[in-house]
Amino acid sequence: MDLDPELAALRPLGGFFVLRTGVPPRAGLPTLERAYVPPVRPAPLDASADPLAFRLRKVVRALGAPEDRIAASLAHQGLAARLWSVALGAAALYGRVPDLDPRLLRWDPDGSAPDDLWLGEVRALPGDSLDAVVREGHLVPLATALSGRHGVSARLLWGNAGAALASSVRMIDRWARTAGRTDVAERARTLAAGLFAHPDLVRTVEPATGRRRTCCLYYRLPGGGLCGDCCFDRPPGRR
Template identity: 75%
Template sequence: MDLDPDLSALGALGGFFVLRTGAPPRGALPTLAQAYASEPPEGGADPLAERIRKVAHSLRAPELRVAASLAHQGLAARIWSVALGSAALYGRVPDLDPRLLRWDPEGGVPDDLWLSEVRPLPVASLDKVVREGHLAPLAAVLRARHSVSARLLWGNAGSALAGTVRMVDRWARETGRTDVRERARSLAAGLFAHPELSGTLDPATGRRRSCCLYYRLPAGGLCGDCCFDRPPGRE
């Protein structure tokens, strides 16, 4: 099964898998390549800073580092969902070059994404498309700007990948698509073999080995896969 021109089949898997194609209806939006730029643009909009500020305001984050981590996890979940969902469902991966993906930093959750052009790639390119094309440059800019640790960010990426597999698995069981479930699991196992992702989750429990800092929000608690048994600093 090849990619359909508007990737409509992805939407059946859930909101995190939706990838709109063509031009955004509200006019020009920044590309993810602009968001990953090492230096903020002079005199222009800074989409990554805008997103982090929005997350900080919406969740009343006590510091930008917390908002940066949560914004990162949301975007990582979106990219993994689109890429792994396509690979499992179509047997192809759309070219998600950051220059082709437009992003609305002021949008809601899940992040709003538009792909300018649908160009199919082989499933073998999945790691290169996501980890190299998105997660590595995004982690680099967040480390530089907000001093978020690499361990935390790759933990976010591993958690987001595991969450994507669970969502695909649930849809596949509900629809009887065991082929999609098995492809997703097999592909994820290969992705988790990479050194940057291999130690992010406990293989026995599926729990993280780092924390996304969600507990630091005023109303925050622990995520389902948190490495902690109780929020640090609380009795």
């Protein structure tokens, strides 16, 4: 099944799977490549000059994060979930993956799904190119940027990536059972299993339970608790 220009088949799966295509609603949205490369010199804190820093400040303000690395972890997990969902959803439904080259994919760091990502041109890649498209193309440079800027451990970030991938599989499976598309769910599980075999992602999530093996630090927010797939049974330091 060929990719259609609007990737319309992804819409029923939910907002995390939707990828806007065509001309963005406003000029000046940065590419994700811009987000992964720090400015050569200190830049004003705006969405175009330093989109990653802008996003982190937005998370800090919205959630009251007491540490930058908490905001970095949560911002990372949100972007990883978007990228995995779009790519895996397309591979499972179409058998093809849209080219999500960071130079082509525009990001609104002040937006939320599905209006945060825009792809100007839909170009199809093979369905088995998920690793190159998402992990190599996005998650490796994103992890490098966040580790370098905020000291977030690589193990935590790859735990986020594994948890986001597992969540995408669960959402596809839930939709597929309702829609009677067991073939789509099976394809998503098979593709994800191949992705989880990579050293960056292997053992990030317990296969039997879906629980992750690292914590995203959400519990450290004011009033924060544990996520449903958390590695902890209770927040550390609390009885």
